[in-house]
Every structure is written in structure tokens, then in C-alpha cells.
Amino acid sequence: xxxxxxxxxxxxxxxxxxxxxxxxxxxxxxxxxxxxxxxxxxxxxxxxxxxxxxxxxxxxxxxxxxxxxxxxxxxxxxxxxxxxxxxxxxxxxxxxxxxxxxxxxxxxxxxxxxxxxxxxxxxxxxxxxxxxxxxxxxxxxxxxxxxxxxxxxxxxxxxxxxxxxxxxxxxxxxxxxxxxxxxxxxxxxxxxxxxxxxxxxxxxxxxxxxxxxxxxxxxxxxxxxxxxxxxxxxxxxxxxxxxxxxxxxxxxxxxxxxxxxxxxxxxxxxxxxxxxxxxxxxxxxxxxxxxxxxxxxxxxxxxxxxxxxxxxxxxxxxxxxxxxxxxxxxxx
Amino acid sequence: xxxxxxxxxxxxxxxxxxxxxxxxxxxxxxxxxxxxxxxxxxxxxxxxxxxxxxxxxxxxxxxxxxxxxxxxxxxxxxxxxxxxxxxxxxxxxxxxxxxxxxxxxxxxxxxxxxxxxxxxxxxxxxxxxxxxxxxxxxxxxxxxxxxxxxxxxxxxxxxxxxxxxxxxxxxxxxxxxxxxxxxxxxxxxxxxxxxxxxxxxxxxxxxxxxxxxxxxxxxxxxxxxxxxxxxxxxxxxxxxxxxxxxxxxxxxxxxxxxxxxxxxxxxxxxxxxxxxxxxxxxxxxxxxxxxxxxxxxxxxxxxxxxxxxxx
Numbered sequence: 001x002x003x004x005x006x007x008x009x010x011x012x013x014x015x016x017x018x019x020x021x022x023x024x025x026x027x028x029x030x031x032x033x034x035x036x037x038x039x040x041x042x043x044x045x046x047x048x049x050x051x052x053x054x055x056x057x058x059x060x061x062x063x064x065x066x067x068x069x070x071x072x073x074x075x076x077x078x079x080x081x082x083x084x085x086x087x088x089x090x091x092x093x094x095x096x097x098x099x100x101x102x103x104x105x106x107x108x109x110x111x112x113x114x115x116x117x118x119x120x121x122x123x124x125x126x127x128x129x130x131x132x133x134x135x136x137x138x139x140x141x142x143x144x145x146x147x148x149x150x151x152x153x154x155x156x157x158x159x160x161x162x163x164x165x166x167x168x169x170x171x172x173x174x175x176x177x178x179x180x181x182x183x184x185x186x187x188x189x190x191x192x193x194x195x196x197x198x199x200x201x202x203x204x205x206x207x208x209x210x211x212x213x214x215x216x217x218x219x220x221x222x223x224x225x226x227x228x229x230x231x232x233x234x235x236x237x238x239x240x241x242x243x244x245x246x247x248x249x250x251x252x253x254x255x256x257x258x259x260x261x262x263x264x265x266x267x268x269x270x271x272x273x274x275x276x277x278x279x280x281x282x283x284x285x286x287x288x289x290x291x292x293x294x295x296x297x298x299x300x301x302x303x304x305x306x307x308x309x310x311x312x313x314x315x316x317x318x319x320x321x322x323x324x325x326x327x328x329x330x331x332x
Numbered sequence: 333x334x335x336x337x338x339x340x341x342x343x344x345x346x347x348x349x350x351x352x353x354x355x356x357x358x359x360x361x362x363x364x365x366x367x368x369x370x371x372x373x374x375x376x377x378x379x380x381x382x383x384x385x386x387x388x389x390x391x392x393x394x395x396x397x398x399x400x401x402x403x404x405x406x407x408x409x410x411x412x413x414x415x416x417x418x419x420x421x422x423x424x425x426x427x428x429x430x431x432x433x434x435x436x437x438x439x440x441x442x443x444x445x446x447x448x449x450x451x452x453x454x455x456x457x458x459x460x461x462x463x464x465x466x467x468x469x470x471x472x473x474x475x476x477x478x479x480x481x482x483x484x485x486x487x488x489x490x491x492x493x494x495x496x497x498x499x500x501x502x503x504x505x506x507x508x509x510x511x512x513x514x515x516x517x518x519x520x521x522x523x524x525x526x527x528x529x530x531x532x533x534x535x536x537x538x539x540x541x542x543x544x545x546x547x548x549x550x551x552x553x554x555x556x557x558x559x560x561x562x563x564x565x566x567x568x569x570x571x572x573x574x575x576x577x578x579x580x581x582x583x584x585x586x587x588x589x590x591x592x593x594x595x596x597x598x599x600x601x602x603x604x605x606x607x608x609x610x611x612x613x614x615x616x617x618x619x620x621x622x623x624x625x626x627x628x629x630x631x632x633x634x635x636x637x638x639x640x641x642x643x
Contacts, residue, residue, distance in 0.1 A: 059542055061538060061541055061542055065472070090544050090545075090546060091544065092544075093541070093542055093543060093544040094542065094543030094544030094545075095544055098542070098543060099539070099542035099543070101535055101538065101539055101542070103535055106534055106535035106536060107535040107536050107538075107539040108536055108539075109536045109540070109553075109554055109557070109558070110536075110558070111557045111558055111560075112553075112557070120549075120553060121540075121543050121544075124543070124544050124545055124546075124549065125544060169539070172543065173542075173543060176544075
């Protein structure tokens with residue numbers, strides 16, 4: 001397990017709501033987490049739990065309107081990203097904090113070559129000559145294990161394979177040596193071999209550049225491969241944060257327990273995979289109290305009325321559940 | 333790592349479009365005629381005689397290879413003599429009722445038509461792109477204001493407006509170009525707005541934003557290049573309309589009196605349709621061919637740019 005190191009990004013009680021005609025969608029409703037230097041923090045959760053919106057909120061990339069950050073702070077180097085002026089935010093985007101999206105296919109502009117796009121990205125942030133930028137682009141592609149980088153620079157996105165595109169996209173986001181990389185399900189649209197490559201690349205980058213990564217995924221096996229710590233997100237809140245090992249072996253929150261039980265086990269004889277009963281809550285009608293209580297097997301009276309506050313059950317393991325009220329370490 | 337050699341690495345996208353365009357013969361014929369017209373418009377007036385020069389001794393000469401019969405009634409003798417007049421090689425396309433050389437006039441007309449067509453379309457497409465992209469990108473009240481303004485502009489009967497303004501400010505080419513340009517952007521703005529709206533939601537725009545691109549950069553390096561094919565096609569297809577509008581203005585006598593355009597020639601030709609048919613027919617054919625060429629070429633471009641169209 002990793003020692004606590006300095007925090008590079010702190011998200012505190014972040015609330016991003018979408019004000020639609022049909023009502024207010026509280027997509028992110030009080031997310032707390034801290035990202036440490038050189039670690040990979042995984043945001044885990046089902047579709048629609050708010051993990052992507054959390055990532056978009058850090059850089060304020062969601063559509064505004066209808067979305068708005070109604071509360072909380074995202075602190076990076078002493079600046080609150082939720083309130084800082086847009087020009088400053090623009091410098092941080094791509095310069096200090098970069099983001100990779102899940103669909104590389106559509107995340108690259110079809111009318112320009114890969115080289116042009118990386119160069120453009122470099123020249124947005126730094127005043128260097130085109131030739132220098134081109135050199136850097138080539139080095140980056142090389143670093144991404146793209147064969148014949150000189151050739152790849154001249155290719156249009158449609159001439160590349162999905163894996164190459166995703167790697168080119170990562171190269172682009174790394175072009176200004178960001179401190180933090182936010183990867184929003186970067187491996188969902190690629191096959192397993194490419195997935196392994198990308199995971200390998202990200203792990204290497206983390207070590208070599210001391211970069212912090214926020215890795216968003218719904219895939220717990222991927223969390224195991226890449227993550228240092230994991231934050232389980234449910235109903236727009238972080239319900240459990242712990243080192244990956246603890247999350248997988250000693251899950252505390254009933255939701256986390258359920259998620260892990262859903263993982264298929266090759267040695268198990270069960271005919272049917274277990275699942276968590278019910279569906280993710282309708283974002284327009286979030287349940288009162290703990291958002292998980294309608295699906296929770298250990299639901300108590302207090303769960304229906306009061307939102308649980310995070311409780312430290314271990315030095316580096318926090319959980320938001322009434323089961324872990326006052327007595328410490330009551331898990332499992 | 334395996335060697336990856338893309339089939340078309342380094343090949344420009346333009347080459348691909350050109351290939352597709354070449355498969356459409358009509359559009360290539362159209363392009364050929366447009367290029368020919370451009371050459372004539374640029375260099376023709378240097379070699380051609382003055383189109384405004386009148387010479388009544390050679391009035392109403394038919395084109396080369398054609399003849400007309402001219403009867404002269406002599407009062408003193410009471411006899412009428414009929415002479416057959418053949419076209420002369422000096423004036424291969426004949427002369428009009430004032431003895432002006434038709435070829436020289438048509439060449440001058442080509443220059444005027446192309447000039448008006450390109451300039452006015454240029455203004456219109458520039459405005460349309462600007463307003464369309466800005467409107468789609470900004471959204472909200474900016475979008476609303478711009479689009480309602482476009483709607484208002486659209487409700488004006490275009491030609492009536494043109495006639496009115498030319499009537500007020502006097503007929504000059506500059507006014508005609510400006511008026512056509514400043515009123516003709518509405519359709520372009522709407523189309524470009526709708527296309528931009530769909531490009532705007534594509535992931536690469538968000539991705540670029542995530543990597544720190546400014547609004548201007550997103551507009552100029554992501555939105556406009558991705559709607560550029562639409563812009564080119566619309567420009568090509570709107571040129572004939574402009575040329576026709578200018579011709580129509582000249583035809584009803586509101587053209588620039590200092591210049592000879594195809595519409596002006598048509599106007600003079602309509603008075604002598606019974607004696608000198610060629611004066612009206614020749615500019616008519618030129619207008620017809622020009623408009624047709626631009627339409628063919630524009631259609632070909634549209635198909636070449638459309639990835640779904642099979643050619």
C-alpha cells in the first residue's frame with residue numbers, strides 16, 4: 001500500500017445539477033475525494049451514477065446551461081476551479097489537467113492529420129516553433145508505442161485503427177506534460193489487447209512522470225489492474241474510498257459488496273450471476289436519505305431519512321453508510 | 333510491434349475528393365466551361381475591341397455563316413430592292429442595332445457576370461458562415477436574436493428589395509454586388525447553423541475544449557473546417573442565382589449603364605427580335621450555359637463531398 005503523499009487535487013462537496021424542463025437532475029450531489037501525487041484514483045460506478053459528470057465538472061466541461069455547479073470546490077494549486085475565470089481555466093485545461101475521452105473515434109477531428117492536431121494542441125499552450133512542436137509530437141507517438149511515428153503524424157484519423165487513435169488521443173493530451181490526467185473510460189471502445197496496452201502505457205506514465213490519474217470505469221477488474229485507490233460512486237456521491245486492495249478484499253459499503261459479488265468467478269458453480277436488485281435511481285427523483293437505501297439489503301430506518309456522512313473505518317478507508325456509525329471497524 | 337503501412341498514408345484529402353469529382357463527367361464539363369469563362373473574363377477584354385463602340389454602317393450584321401434579307405423601299409422609283417447581308421469575319425458573332433460587336437460585348441458580359449457572381453456570393457457566404465457558426469456555437473439568446481433576424485431578412489421579397497435599393501442609390505455594379513451580397517446570406521446562414529449544431533456536439537469539440545482550446549479556436553479550427561464542404565457547395569450553387577439576378581436587373585434597365593453585361597445585351601436585343609434575333613439569343617445561350625455549368629459543378633461537388641453518396 002502506498003504512503004500518503006501530497007494532495008494535488010481536492011474535490012470537496014461538489015454538486016453539479018442539470019436544470020432541465022422535466023426537473024433538476026442532481027448528477028453530482030456532494031462528491032468528495034482527494035487525488036494524491038503520482039497515484040491512480042479510480043472512480044467506479046454503474047452507468048448514470050455521476051462519475052463522468054464528476055470528471056467533466058473538474059474542468060467545467062459540461063454544457064452550461066443546463067448544467068451548473070451549485071456547490072463545492074475543486075482545488076488545484078490553491079485555485080478553486082469551479083469559480084476561477086475561464087481564461088485561467090483554459091490554461092489549466094490541457095496544460096495542467098488533461099482529459100482523455102472514451103471514444104477516440106470521434107474525439108479526433110476528421111479533417112486534420114494527427115500531426116496537425118497534436119501540434120495545434122502544443123501551440124495553444126506554449127510558444128514554440130512548428131518544427132519543435134512536430135518533434136515533440138513524434139516523440140510522444142513513439143512513447144505511445146505507435147509504430148512509424150513519422151508516418152502516423154501524416155495520417156488522418158480514419159486511416160488509423162481504433163487502438164492507434166486512442167493512443168494518439170492520449171499522446172495529444174500528454175503533449176503539454178500535464179500533472180493530472182483524467183481518463184474517462186478510455187478502454188471501453190477498444191478490444192482486450194489494446195486495452196492491455198493502454199493500461200500498460202498509463203501505468204508507465206504514472207511512474208515515469210509522477211503523474212496523477214483519475215481513471216473512470218465501471219470495470220472492477222480494470223480497477224485491480226491500474227488503480228492505487230478507488231472511489232465508489234453511487235447516486236452522485238462517493239460512498240466508499242479506499243486503496244484498491246481494501247475495496248476488493250474488504251468492501252464495507254453494501255453497494256460495493258454487491259458490485260464485487262456481481263463479478264463473475266470462473267471457479268464458481270453458480271448457474272446465474274448474482275446481481276444487485278433494482279435499478280440505479282431515476283436521477284429526477286433521488287430517494288431521500290441514503291441514495292442506495294431502496295436497493296440495500298441491510299436497510300435501516302435511519303437510511304430513509306438521513307444522508308450518511310463519511311466515516312473512517314481504517315486509516316485510509318472511508319465509507320458513507322449508517323452501518324458504520326460510531327463504532328469503528330464494524331465492517332464485514 | 334507489427335509494421336503498419338496505411339494504404340493511403342500521406343495522401344491529401346483533396347486528392348480523394350478530386351477523384352470522386354472526376355467520376356461525374358457532367359460536373360467536369362461544367363468545371364471546364366467555368367474555367368473557360370474565367371479565362372475569357374480575365375484576358376478577353378484585352379484582345380477584344382471596345383464593346384461600347386458604335387458604328388451605324390455595320391449595324392445588325394448577322395453572325396458568321398448566317399444571312400438576313402434587307403428590303404429597302406425607294407420612294408422615287410416605287411420599287412423595293414432586296415439585298416442579302418452575310419455575316420462578316422470581322423464580327424464573327426454579328427453586331428447589334430448600333431453596330432456594336434457582339435463578341436466584344438459577350439466577353440465584357442462574361443467579366444461582369446463572373447465578377448458580380450463571385451463577389452456577391454463571396455459576401456453572402458462569408459456573412460452566412462459567420463452568422464451561422466456564431467449562432468450555432470453561442471446558442472441561447474445570441475442564437476435566438478441572430479436567427480430571428482435571419483427570418484426577418486428572409487421575409488423580404490429579395491428582388492423587390494434589390495430593385496428598390498438600386499432605384500434609390502442609382503445603378504452601379506458596386507451597389508448591385510453589395511445588395512445581393514447583403515441580402516443573400518440568409519439561406520446559407522440557416523444551413524450552416526444547422527450543420528454546425530451537429531458538428532458542435534461531436535466529441536472532438538469537447539476533447540479540444542478539454543485540452544484548452546479557446547472559443548475562437550474551436551470555431552475556426554474545428555467547426556468551420558468541418559462544415560467547409562457545405563460552404564463550398566452552397567457557394568457554387570448560389571453563384572448562378574446571383575448571375576441571373578444581375579442579368580434580370582440589367583434586363584429591366586436597372587443595370588450599370590457604364591458596363592455591358594449579358595442582361596443589358598438581352599435588353600437591347602428584345603427590341604429587335606424580329607430583325608436581329610442573335611442579339612437576344614447569344615447572351616441568352618451564354619447565361620443558360622453558365623448557370624447550367626455552375627449547377628452541374630455544384631452538384632458534382634456535393635456528391636463528391638458526401639461520404640454516403642455512391643458515385
